[in-house]
Amino acid sequence: MEARGALRASRSARIRLGAAPSAVFPLFTPEGERRWVEGWNPESVYPADGAAELHSVFLTHNHAAQPSIWAIVGLDAEHFRVSYLRAAPDSHVAFIAVECVEDGPGRTVATVSYTFTGLSAAGNDYVAGFTPEHYGEWIGQWEVAINRYLDSLRHASKMA
Template identity: 30%
Template sequence: MRATLHVPLPPEAAFRLFTARGEREWVPGWEPVFPVRTPDDTAPGTVWLTSSGEEATTWLVASRDFPRSVSYARITPGARAGTVTAALAAADSGSKVTVTYDMTPLTPAAASALDEFAADYPSFIRSWEKLIGAHLA
């Protein structure tokens, strides 16, 4: 799944919005927990945990090319595993950010839920653009 949003900041400033700590600024309820002291939440190998409802997800920074891209591996046991990548490029009046989710379901029930997520993915990413815009306003 891939979709693009616009952020009215240059990539050097927009990059932070797509990090574990930076998402706290605009994602309601986003509270990553770092199991060890983590001065740089974008350093490859950095791990953090999130939870939502009955699901717990472990995240790992897979790669970082500041300010062009950051990739995360994520595993939600019994549900799904895969990667999330945010690729940033300078654009008129800000940045074009392409967000790619490459997920594998771990159960048949998770496959159905992932199909629903994929069907709504473009509106999911549009919601990010709205939330970031409201945060920056």
């Protein structure tokens, strides 16, 4: 791993979601993301049950099968805030923060912020790819996926 000349990029975007923060916030936990992220399959290291708590640790695997190590480094569930550290050891480190605030009855604005730092030439290439435009499109896909999930819940409750 060659960390000299590390590239860093910070990005932030807001997404609008069709449910109250109390319903939306759990979707930004390791287990909650299973509901709306296709292929998301975190492997809990601690605690074993995968509960979202301060200093929880879990792994995810990318297409190259190298695990990324994640830790919850900040959690304020009462105010709908969570932050993570994600390390892909041969590539990059990312600090991730999510904050959900009410945007009227049954609506939430979630601010999703990432700070990426390359750990290698490949990691710098990864970081360089997160242009403001790419980041906006990427987080925009989150908005679509989460709202689709929330719509499916509303539809299911009407059918019940």
